[in-house]
Amino acid sequence: MLVVMSGDATQADAREIVALVESAGGEAFVSRGGNRTVVGLVGEAERLDAIGLHRMRGVERVARTSERYRLVSRVPGTDRSVVEVAGVPIGPGTVTLIAGPCAVETPEQTLEAARLARAAGAGLLRGGAYKPRTSPYAFQGLGERGLRILADVREETGLPVVTEVLSVCDVETVAGYADMLQIGTRNMQNFPLLQAVGEAGRPVLLKRGMHATVEEWLMAAEYIAQRGNLDIVLCERGIRTFETATRNTLDISAVPVVQRLSQLPVIVDPSHSAGRRDLVVPLSRAAVAAGADGVIADLHPRPEAALCDGPQALSGEDVPELARAIGDAARLMGRRTPGGLAGRGTPGDRRLVAV
Amino acid sequence: MLVVMSGDATQADAREIVALVESAGGEAFVSRGGNRTVVGLVGEAERLDAIGLHRMRGVERVARTSERYRLVSRVPGTDRSVVEVAGVPIGPGTVTLIAGPCAVETPEQTLEAARLARAAGAGLLRGGAYKPRTSPYAFQGLGERGLRILADVREETGLPVVTEVLSVCDVETVAGYADMLQIGTRNMQNFPLLQAVGEAGRPVLLKRGMHATVEEWLMAAEYIAQRGNLDIVLCERGIRTFETATRNTLDISAVPVVQRLSQLPVIVDPSHSAGRRDLVVPLSRAAVAAGADGVIADLHPRPEAALCDGPQALSGEDVPELARAIGDAARLMGRRTPGGLAGRGTPGDRRLVAV
Amino acid sequence: MLVVMSGDATQADAREIVALVESAGGEAFVSRGGNRTVVGLVGEAERLDAIGLHRMRGVERVARTSERYRLVSRVPGTDRSVVEVAGVPIGPGTVTLIAGPCAVETPEQTLEAARLARAAGAGLLRGGAYKPRTSPYAFQGLGERGLRILADVREETGLPVVTEVLSVCDVETVAGYADMLQIGTRNMQNFPLLQAVGEAGRPVLLKRGMHATVEEWLMAAEYIAQRGNLDIVLCERGIRTFETATRNTLDISAVPVVQRLSQLPVIVDPSHSAGRRDLVVPLSRAAVAAGADGVIADLHPRPEAALCDGPQALSGEDVPELARAIGDAARLMGRRTPGGLAGRGTPGDRRLVAV
Amino acid sequence: MLVVMSGDATQADAREIVALVESAGGEAFVSRGGNRTVVGLVGEAERLDAIGLHRMRGVERVARTSERYRLVSRVPGTDRSVVEVAGVPIGPGTVTLIAGPCAVETPEQTLEAARLARAAGAGLLRGGAYKPRTSPYAFQGLGERGLRILADVREETGLPVVTEVLSVCDVETVAGYADMLQIGTRNMQNFPLLQAVGEAGRPVLLKRGMHATVEEWLMAAEYIAQRGNLDIVLCERGIRTFETATRNTLDISAVPVVQRLSQLPVIVDPSHSAGRRDLVVPLSRAAVAAGADGVIADLHPRPEAALCDGPQALSGEDVPELARAIGDAARLMGRRTPGGLAGRGTPGDRRLVAV
Structure with a gap:
């Protein structure tokens, strides 16, 4: 109940x-x-x-709830929730873009990426200071130094910060800098970590496990909610299938499926789904058209030199197209774009709709 | 080469x-x-x-082609193809809706469904006379009698007909009635059947195998093309994954992936992907936004009484929403809707965009 | 019922x-x-x-049967079936090896492969005359000429022949030469073909679709049985998953699962499951230990020159190890090996168990 | 290098x-x-x-190593490793059974389960004090009280203890009680936890992620090894696929695949793979026949009353069959069973081979 x-x-x-x-x-x-x-x-x-x-x-x-989750379920007849991150809404009336580098590398790279993000209409800045890498020999992130860079860039650009936390031991530190805590795909069922972020007093971005059913994903959200925190945004980021043309298979259907089952907002990560830069714009547009409450995309000033996931990052020259795609699709859905996306309804870009 | x-x-x-x-x-x-x-x-x-x-x-x-397929590949710098089915185009400038019942059951049901399809803006009528069913005890379709019904309904409504062929033995018969031959997901690697439709003188709708990689799908198209027929439309209809919230997982990324690799048009089947009526409209919109050249959807005058796949069929009351979704999304993409979709750009429905 | x-x-x-x-x-x-x-x-x-x-x-x-299939189901308390192929049994008391080349290429290659098969203890010879190939440009098999070669080699070696049929049009021809008709993984849901082999008067080897659930596989068998033919042997040959270390993922659990649900014998194809020669022996042993009623393996006199699937074929030098592995595992299970496998219980090879 | x-x-x-x-x-x-x-x-x-x-x-x-992992790779021409857990070997010369309850519930239940484990020939006792559960409302384990029960039962039965650790914060505590630390499937890419157990001075049992490729699994082991600890045993426990007849799909091929790539021992968990009691014995036998260095199985004195995963637990009446299956299969492979499995080579049970 x-x-x-x-x-x-x-x-x-x-x-x-x-x-x-x-x-x-x-x-x-x-x-x-x-x-x-x-x-x-x-x-x-x-x-x-x-x-x-x-x-x-x-x-x-x-x-009464028939589902195994209850706090995060959607009570029939009630609206879906809005989660505010430092004043930026994510929810049914808006399409919120979160953008930034996969990993924080240097103050300059992060600042440049944040400016690109703002130009693309982003309401929030993403960037990883603690990076979960398949190989222990790969770049593992700058740790707390990276968090300080993010805080400085927020100061400079005004963009609130979303960043990943990997370990229970780091939750307090990360929550001291970040506006929103991200749980990555590999930690979706790291239950002690879910419980810790449930008590950390910050909104949480919960990525779907690449192996997780929708029900397991909502149960993971329930772990966070059970510790008192209902400010949770779900993020579909692709599931693992036999297809190798893309890094993962974006489960676009999960967007409307989740919205029928849960009150929580749901956004889409086209960058990690596809692992290919050339698919980010069409998949962003598809995500918004499917009803997603936002998009999170990798942006890097020089993708070819990125320390992490360069092949999927958009660069400065892709920014106008991304902004227009999301702005136009948001308008199609009758939604606002809180970050001020370039494509939105000024008379001049009326024609963009039909281009 | x-x-x-x-x-x-x-x-x-x-x-x-x-x-x-x-x-x-x-x-x-x-x-x-x-x-x-x-x-x-x-x-x-x-x-x-x-x-x-x-x-x-x-x-x-x-x-030169580096891919294993060649006839269906896309030569860099050339346009993608338009396939015309009895005068109705499917290709890069249009969004073509194909709609109708999963199975032809009676003349009345088929005619009613065709009228709904036309009201939804469909350019082509779909309907199965030969049905591949998991169980030998399930309704197997009306066979040639079903083809005659389709031909009569085409006469009545003007909608050209797309219908599935299951066996090499039936290709000639089906080609005698249909405007476009459909190869279903279970026959995507039925190579003798592919070769037979390659010689049948009709455009072909080639559904992706639920287990097939994009490369295997294009190789299946190559089998058809090699027999002389290049009028092939690809149809993404969901792949099989671990997720059970939907019947299959719509691989929306396959749309832009295929368009980069192949000259052939690609459409999306949201009905068989999801297996759920409530997802057909959002997935149709997402498909068009991802760049699909069309949508194929199940429509039935009384889904609750359908002999096949009722739970995924839209009914008459869903038609306006489907028409609006596809029409608006087509306009977002700057494409025409050859069937005359209701949502297209008259001043009056400007507000639909924001509903 | x-x-x-x-x-x-x-x-x-x-x-x-x-x-x-x-x-x-x-x-x-x-x-x-x-x-x-x-x-x-x-x-x-x-x-x-x-x-x-x-x-x-x-x-x-x-x-009463609660399952959707009935003819092929297992009535509780009754034995599983024995299917005899030209006098060679496949069923619960035996472990039957079927071996031979993936494709019939020449009379000499086929005869050599058949001799290797016999040396490995095979009771039946496999070999493809009609080959389903992903590419239309790949070797498609010798057709009826291949069937004649198989018949000649049967004459020479005494081994009954199992061979694949791809098309309804070829069923009569293939049944005129072969002792057992094989339905390949890509045709598991080619329903007209299933019905045709159900009427052809020959035992059928039904490979599991690489995408098929156990239930769908049994429903495919039901299609054959419904046309009058209950002499069906099921063959697990790997399913498609995200893992790429092997060509498919051998679903070893399917062996005991099927044996609880169905009366039909079930064998395992380690060659197509793994796609790697070095895994064939351990997987054959595992299959028999899991309860499989037989094993079907690719053998080629010169795998490096094979026109089809060479990387997975065993050669002459692997024959003793395969024979010993299957013979010893059969003995572990208390089963006979109808083809006369080399490893069986003579005092001298007692030590083989511990090598 | x-x-x-x-x-x-x-x-x-x-x-x-x-x-x-x-x-x-x-x-x-x-x-x-x-x-x-x-x-x-x-x-x-x-x-x-x-x-x-x-x-x-x-x-x-x-x-030189061409693989992305190096510490855990297998140098051609060298033997695979033996990992000793409180004197009990796991490696190429033995088949080691690890058995016990999924979760520690009470001292009595744990002691009874341990006695069953010993009767089944187990060399090590498994049992969870910290349980990762999909639902936050499910039994989460007894925590440190469970660890004390395990230590008492070890005292009583002489069986060294394997138990799971979920959080970096608990590593020291768990290592204070346990002989071997288990990393569960959901934590296979919890990198901080891998690093922590790499420094904890105890052998580690690393379960494969249900979504992980073999390469990712070996990279996870590399994380542990890089922190100084090479005493790692890999455990195949099923991957997630579309098949629903079993809880997961046991990837039996992973056993020989891993043994070619890595020096580390690899064991199989038939209980969590299948999620069904009736498959545990045939899959255990198949695992040993495929070359596994051991088996880990759920045992419970009263599975119907188990707080966790009862449907897959064997009970006392299954113990003789399990013991015989593993003992006989070990003998087939020429390996010792360190826990003293009942089926082993006394003259009297010669006939067991053929039962």
């Missing part, structure tokens, strides 16, 4: 629900996001039905 | 090339489509280089 | 059951194998229950 | 090699296992070739 709290419910209201549920022998988990609070219940359904939860102060709805 | 013939080349020109190549100990395969003729060569590259092919009458270009 | 006929039931007995079922508004399909006859029923279960099938002459058992 | 040290080489010898490599501008990583020490080099191959490494004291061999 799931209790959706009303907009004006207080923390005390939620605590009273927890107390009532516990008195009936159940357990209750309060999860808060920027625009809603829900309480998930575990226990005997009949007993919990009988305690009059819908009469409690601050309760908007009490819903 | 591949010889692209000029628009005014004659059949005699092509025959002379074949003769020249054979005199040099090679083999040459002439493949003709509505808008181009190519000749594929097999033999020692150095010897073939030396015989002066580019000086022969009617030769536009002589190109 | 499924009716298992007793060993002494006559064709007239089966016909009477069909008549009785039809009189009750149902359908009945009689399927005969060398060691049993079954009748599969389609219709309303309650009505069929009421007509007293178990009292009919020649009826051993009447069983 | 890779330097294999001789058996009598000292730590000082290895340090001198590191110093020499560093003086040439390279990096060197010393990795030690119970039966060998290797030094992996990173740097310019030509420069490293020129410094005379083969003349250094304690050097047995200097080998």
Whole structure:
């Protein structure tokens, strides 16, 4: 069962629900996001039905859930959530671009990439300071030095920062610098890490495991939510299949599938899905057209010299095309682009639609 | 090697090339489509280089191909092909909707479905008379009686007909009724069938095998082309992966990947990919936004009573949304919709973009 | 529902059951194998229950089946079937080796390969005259000339012949030469072909589709059985996955899974699974240890010169190791090796077990 | 490049090699296992070739490696490694059974399961105190209390303990109780955790990621080895595919593939591969016949009451069959069974081979 709290419910209201549920022998988990609070219940359904939860102060709805996840599920008839990252919204009314380098290499490279990101209409800057690499001999990221670079570039450009955290031990440090914590595909079922970011007080970007079903992905989100944090954005980044023409297979259907099952926003990563620069623009457009709430793309001032995933990074010359593709597709979907994407509806670019 | 013939080349020109190549100990395969003729060569590259092919009458270009397929490959710098089906174009300038019932059941059901298809803006009618079913106890299609129904409905509605052929023995019969022959996913590597439709004098719709790589799919097209027929449209219809939320996983990336490798048009089947009615519209929009040259969708007047694949069929009430989605997405891509899709650019439906 | 006929039931007995079922508004399909006859029923279960099938002459058992296949299912408490190919058994008491070249190339190569097969303990000779090739430019097999070579080599060596048929049009021709008809992985759901071999009067070797679930594979067998032929041997030959270290992924678990669901024998093809010569012996041993009723392996006198799949073929020098591996593993399982495998229990090779 | 040290080489010898490599501008990583020490080099191959490494004291061999991993690679012509866990060997001469409950639930259940394990011939006891569960509401293991139970049961039964560690924060605690640390499938690319167990001074059991290629799996082992620990045992536990008849698809071919590429022992987990009790015995036999160095199986005194993965656990009544299957298959392969498997070669059970 799931209790959706009303907009004006207080923390005390939620605590009273927890107390009532516990008195009936159940357990209750309060999860808060920027625009809603829900309480998930575990226990005997009949007993919990009988305690009059819908009469409690601050309760908007009490819903049964048939799915194994509950805090992150979508209660039929309710809107999907908006997650705000340092004021930048990700949710049903917008298409938010997150862009930046795969890895933070130098202050200059990061700043240049951030400027490209802003030119592309990005609302948020991505960039990795801790890099999960298949080989222990590959560049592993700059660590905390990279985080400081990201913070400086945020200062300079105004773009809030999304960056990956790999280890429970680093969560506090990364949360000290970043505006949003990213959980990578290889850590989607690193449960202690999910629990730690659930308690870190920052919105979380949860990438889908390359091997994970949609249900497992939502269960991973539930791990985060169960620790109190409902500000979670899901990111489809391709699954592993037999096809080798692309690095992974973008599961575009997962976008509408997830939106029917979960209240959480879902964005798409065309760069890691395809592993090929030439597919990033068409896949970004397809993602928005499928209903994605945003796109996250690799940008690098000099992809050929990138220390990580150069072949998939867009460069400066690709920026106008990316901006136009996302802007036009957002307009097709009747959505705003919070980062100020270049393609949006000024009279002059009316014709872009038909080009 | 591949010889692209000029628009005014004659059949005699092509025959002379074949003769020249054979005199040099090679083999040459002439493949003709509505808008181009190519000749594929097999033999020692150095010897073939030396015989002066580019000086022969009617030769536009002589190109080396590094891929294992050649007739269906895309020669850099040349346009992609347009395949015309009874006057309806499928190719780079258009978004063509093919719609209709999964299976032909009765004259009434087929006619009703065809009218829905036309209302949705379809340029072509799909419908199966020979159905490949997992179970021998399931409805296997009406056979030739189904073909006659399709022909009658074409008469009534003006929509040219696309229908599947399952067996070499039936190719001639099906080609006698249909405007376009469909090869289904389970027959993508049924090589004798590919060769037979390559000689049948009708455009071919070649669905991707659910297990096939892009390269294998293009090799299957090459089998058809090698028998002389270059009027082939590729159809991405989902591949088999571990994910069970959808029936198959739509490989949306295959659209731009194929367009870089092959001159052939490529369309998307959102119905068989997803196996779920509620995903057909978002996936159709995504397909067009990714660059697909068309969409093929299941429509049924009463999906709940369908003898085949009812859960994925759209019904009459879904038609306006499908028409609008494809029309708007086509306009986003600057393409025409040959079937006259409802959503296209009249001032009145400007607002549809933002709904 | 499924009716298992007793060993002494006559064709007239089966016909009477069909008549009785039809009189009750149902359908009945009689399927005969060398060691049993079954009748599969389609219709309303309650009505069929009421007509007293178990009292009919020649009826051993009447069983309900929950699976979608019925003729090929395993009735709990009954033995699995033995399929005899020109007197060579494949079934639960034996481990039968089928070996030979991937493709018939010349009389000499085929005869040499057959002698190697016999030396390896093979009970049957494999060899392709019609070859399904990914590329239309690759060697497509010798056709009927290849069949004649196989027949000559059978004469010379005494080994019955298993060979693939690709097209409905060739079934009669191939059945005129071969002792067993093979359906390849790409044709597992070529339903007209399945129906044709179901009527051809020869045992059938049905390879699993590289994309097929176990259930789909058994449904394909049901297509053959429904046309009257229950002499079907299933062959696991690897499925398609993301792993590229092997050509396909041998699904060894399918062996015991199928044996619980179906009465049909199941063998393993380690050559096409792995696509690597060095894995054939360990995978053959594993297959037998998992309970496989046989192994089918590629053998070629000169793999480096093979026109098809040379990298996976064993050569003469590998024969003793293959023979010993299969012979020893068969003994571990308490099974006979009908082809007379070299490794079997003479005192002298006792030590081979521990090498 | 890779330097294999001789058996009598000292730590000082290895340090001198590191110093020499560093003086040439390279990096060197010393990795030690119970039966060998290797030094992996990173740097310019030509420069490293020129410094005379083969003349250094304690050097047995200097080998070039073409693979991306080096410390865990197999130098052609050298034996595969033996990893000893509290005196119990896992390696090429033995078949070691590891058995026990999926999760430690109570002292009694764990002790009973350990006695079953010993009866089955196990050399090591498995049991999870920290459980990675798809759902945050599922039983998460007893934590350190579970570790104490395992230690008590080891005391009682003499079986060394293998147990999973989920988080960098727990490595020291778990290493304080366990004889071998297990890295689960979901953590195969949790790089900080791999590095931490690489420094923990205990042998490691590295399960293959359900989505991982063989190469990625060996790269994960390289992460552990690079931190100094070469006592790593690989465990194939099934990969994720489209087939749903089993929980995962056991990639039996990975056993011989890995043994050609890596010096590390490799064992098989039939319980998690199949997720079905009835497949554990045939898959165990197949694993040993394919060359596996051991088997790890779930055993539970009352599977129907298990808190985790009951459907795949063997119970007491399955123990004799498991013991016999592994014992007989080990004898087929000419290997010892260190735990004293019941089936082993006493004259009296000669007949077991043929049962």
